[in-house]
Amino acid sequence: MFDLLKDLWGFLKERKKFWLAPVILTVLALGALIVLTEGSAIAPFIYTLF
Numbered sequence: 001m002f003d004l005l006k007d008l009w010g011f012l013k014e015r016k017k018f019w020l021a022p023v024i025l026t027v028l029a030l031g032a033l034i035v036l037t038e039g040s041a042i043a044p045f046i047y048t049l050f
Contacts, residue, residue, distance in 0.1 A: 012018055037043050 008024070012020060033046060037046050
């Protein structure tokens with residue numbers, strides 16, 4: 001897992017694509033939100049956002 005993050009950071013740094021970092025973080029945060037609220041009562045409200 002950490003090797004993947006290290007490789008991703010190296011790619012962003014080498015190619016000067018720092019604008020991709022917020023996009024990746026947003027996608028990861030939304031994915032974590034969906035996974036964590038899957039079995040809860042909040043899930044129907046989360047899915048209405050999409």
